[in-house]
Amino acid sequence: MKEKVNSIQNEIEQELNKVTDLKELNDIRTRYLGKKGPIAELSSSLASLSIEEKKEFGAILNNLKTSVNSKIDSIKNKLEMEELNKKLESEKIDISLPATKIPVGAPNILERVVEEIEELLMSMGYDVVDGPEIEEDKFNFEMLNIPKGHPARDAQDTFYIEDEKILLRSQTSPVQARTMLKGEGKTPIRMICPGKTYRRDDDDATHSHQFMQIEGLLVDKDISLSDLKGTFDVIAKKLFGEDCKTRFRPSYYQFTEPSVETDISCFACKGTGCSLCKNTGWITVSGAGMVHPNVLRNCGYDPEVWSGFAFGFGAERLAMLKYGINDIRAFYQTDLREVNTFDRKDVD
Numbered sequence: 001m002k003e004k005v006n007s008i009q010n011e012i013e014q015e016l017n018k019v020t021d022l023k024e025l026n027d028i029r030t031r032y033l034g035k036k037g038p039i040a041e042l043s044s045s046l047a048s049l050s051i052e053e054k055k056e057f058g059a060i061l062n063n064l065k066t067s068v069n070s071k072i073d074s075i076k077n078k079l080e081m082e083e084l085n086k087k088l089e090s091e092k093i094d095i096s097l098p099a100t101k102i103p104v105g106a107p108n109i110l111e112r113v114v115e116e117i118e119e120l121l122m123s124m125g126y127d128v129v130d131g132p133e134i135e136e137d138k139f140n141f142e143m144l145n146i147p148k149g150h151p152a153r154d155a156q157d158t159f160y161i162e163d164e165k166i167l168l169r170s171q172t173s174p175v176q177a178r179t180m181l182k183g184e185g186k187t188p189i190r191m192i193c194p195g196k197t198y199r200r201d202d203d204d205a206t207h208s209h210q211f212m213q214i215e216g217l218l219v220d221k222d223i224s225l226s227d228l229k230g231t232f233d234v235i236a237k238k239l240f241g242e243d244c245k246t247r248f249r250p251s252y253y254q255f256t257e258p259s260v261e262t263d264i265s266c267f268a269c270k271g272t273g274c275s276l277c278k279n280t281g282w283i284t285v286s287g288a289g290m291v292h293p294n295v296l297r298n299c300g301y302d303p304e305v306w307s308g309f310a311f312g313f314g315a316e317r318l319a320m321l322k323y324g325i326n327d328i329r330a331f332y333q334t335d336l337r338e339v340n341t342f343d344r345k346d347v348d
Ligand code: DAH
Pocket: 170, 171, 172, 173, 215, 216, 253, 255, 256, 286, 287, 288, 289, 309, 310, 311, 312, 313
């Protein structure tokens, strides 16, 4: 019996010395310690021995089992550690490799111009408000002193959605009426509304069927044209530089009286005359005027008490002038060659 135990022990040790992976190790464990293995076989042969011998060999067999088990466990630990190290080695990241370059985006220049005006006017106490792009005829025209059938409507080439009731707004001016109605004829108003507008225009370098306007409205007591001039001057200087001069020319809008076109001095030729300003030294950038008494009245503000001014910039026109873009379609065709012309440092 002793010899048999010794020979099994030797056999197992030899096998364990050769083992190189966990699967082999597991096979050895089942082969020698399993129910049909040689150690189990020896244990069952104990039955035929005397009590003394049972005690002696029982202990020997137990020792054998414990020592084989612990050897297998320690080899298992060693193999697992080796496998983990191999895995870590294969997954090592080489931090000295050059990184993939992620291109940095730039703010859309149209948005940038709008934000610049928003920030400036917010610092002067204006609220930035929103209005619907699908608008009622009532707000887009009637409240603004442009009744049905009035020839001033023709200039706006409106997209109608439902008879003469619902339309795609042709200007951001309806937001004037909506804001005044909310004020209920009581509170002063300072608001700007940047937003999309739509007209049945054929797209070309200076026209787009969808474009962006920035509406401005101030209603308070004792407001005069010189307040409008001062405000426009601040906006123009912020956008086009401190040496930018401004002027008003008489104009006509149904919802303002008097109405003006606002001009800035040409920043390209400094007023001496060039192709950008068509040799006049001046560039027109918006329409504006004093809010018409009918509009104030329509929207619940008594023109005997309240007065105000309004203005409407074409956002693309401002951006085109500021960044030297000569085709309005560049804003909407998402041609990356155009978009990438302006990187962050050009814009900020
Ligand atoms: N809504 C006008 C247009 O689309 C622009 C405009 C002119 C807006 C004068 C105003 C204004 O608020 O006072 O042509």
